[in-house]
Amino acid sequence: MHFDARWGTLAYAALPLILWPLLPAWAVALLAALYALAARWPRLQPWRLALGTLLLTALYLPAISGVLAAGGWLIDLVPLFSLLVLSGLALWLVERAAEQAEERDSRAWMFLLPLALLSPHPLALVSLGAALLLRRGADDVALQGRGQPWGHRAGGRQLALAALIVVGILLLSFALPSHSLLGQVQTALWQASTTENPSLPGIGGCEQANWTFVNGQWVSDNGCQLGGGGALQQEDGLKTASPLVAALGGPTGRWLALLGAALAAGLWWRSAPRRPRRVQSAAALDSEPDLADAGLFTAPQPLHRVRAAYAHTEAHLAVAGLVRQEAETPAEYLRRAAAIWPAQASALATLAAAYAPVRYGGGITEAQSDAAERSAALILAGSLPAAPVFSDHSTADRPRSERQGLT
């Protein structure tokens, strides 16, 4: 069965939770609702990135007045806002990776969520993992224009984008304003949200909070936010984080992140395309064609591999003189081919049986996918005599069983 749409919507809605330490609960809830709506109504997807970024930006608009009130310059906020934009971009990248993986009927993207929870730099590593999922396979090149997320762009662009996010987040964490200035900004924010202590000086209100190190920033559970690392925390004598947060923010968290990254790399390696090798001779394929020898179907997922196999076969048959009519179904077309080249009938039937579930909404097993590729390789390896010219694929071409029983 398909990945249930309701669970899919829930999973997408859960993605913004990785921003939980950075944003107030209501902002995370709004983002979750936005992502859930976009999952439910794909028409909203083009607006998701813009709306998400707008929300993040609007969230920090009060910081402008805070900086001005503290005697600072607006340019001091550029790194902070850049960090926010990068966060939104990383979240969008994760979302696209999930959608694309789902389109390929892969659940490998599920590893993104635990990785996000384990990592002290969730967005950085998760966006990198997302980019790995989004990389193009050989069949994406072959099937370009069929709704691939990256269209005609080069295959490494998404990796470059993820790397940019990683580097950007790391660099910006050091480029953030001095802790005192940012402290005042956050205090201003905090003051705007509560009237209990309207005249707190400096970062005073933040001292009693628990601090978590996330994405190169120290964030507190009452909304305060600081740049810098653990040393800064010690300098300011801030309250020590909870044991779990401290553990995740320390060496243990880094090891866990490393483990998550290794897991991501392993999953990526497992689904990586096989290296194509040049076929020495067609005769070698006649007996037992090797998938790698075919050198054509190197997509990471069986679904794409079968689609590529079908497309190559149809192109090959067209060269041999049998062009599929636009109103002809793949099954009809391959049956017609089998009638002309009976020696290929078995391979054509196997390919037809594998292609239908892939193209029209079902699924397929690895074994079926392999069989389809073997069949396609056999068809491609065989030298087909020229097909007789067909004027069309009218009723007469259809098997009798299809014509019978209908008025």
Place this chain on the structure above:
Amino acid sequence: MTQPGTTASDPHSSAASAVMERVQQNVARVLVGKEDVTRLALAGILAGGHILLEDAPGTGKTMLARALAASLGLDFARVQFTPDLLPSDVTGVSIYREGQFQFVPGPIFTGILLADEINRATPKTQSALLEAMGEGQVTESGVTHALQQPFVVIATQNPVEHEGTYALPEAQLDRFLLKLSVGYPDLEQEVQMLGRLQSAHPIDTLGAVAGPADLLAAQRAVREITVSPDLQRYLASIVSATRTHSRISLGAGPRASLGIQAAAQALAYLAGRDFVTPDDVKAAARGVLPHRLLLNIEARMADVSAASLVEEILGTVPVPVEAVSAVAQAAPEPTAAG
């Protein structure tokens, strides 16, 4: 690793499909060489529709209905439609008894109703079936009575003899999901049939291989069969083409689109798949569309059949497949070709 949606991956779905396979095999004991029309008729039932069988006398229309009813374990009633048949003869009548009116259900309160030679009854009687077929209920003397579920009408009519008949109105025709023809058997099939029916007719001993609960469960499962969005667009394009065809004065309506989708889902289910293919859509369209089309005068003068126009449309509407030209440009000539 098994990808989701693998064919027949759901054990419950597979088991239900196997039940329907047994139904088809059971019907095949009675009807020789009519597996295709049996499959289509069963698909119509699984899709929750009603079926109109149009063919010459003696081709097995009644036998198909009886065999389906027996195999599915449904109650079966047969009404011979004649010009003097009244609506109440079908739906039931209220009788004054013991100081009050009591409703006496008609033969329509059954699982499968065979409306034999439906076009021999008057339009008034034919229309009595409308509510029952459309809404699964009968209203008599202002009181609504629900029919049992599942409820299927299998009607027959003779396409040759038109004297003393009343052609079914468009609204009535639209209520039939599929219009099928049983067709004559070929020589070998007829010889086989003679041998099989020599001593006794197997319909008399045909037992049920499924029950109403199985049918209801299968009908629910059919609705879960996947129809991809581009196939839905393909399906809608076919129906839309009937509205713009130069030889069709009245094309098929949205109910036809729904009918094709439901029938295609049922055909996919019977094939053991959990997704619809364009072949299912085409097969369904051939049964769903023709009787819903009103041909213009030129087409009728030229003796063009609605089925042939549907075939023409199916031969022109593009099927959603891979963009092979893009592949051919992007990928090098296959090295496997040597």
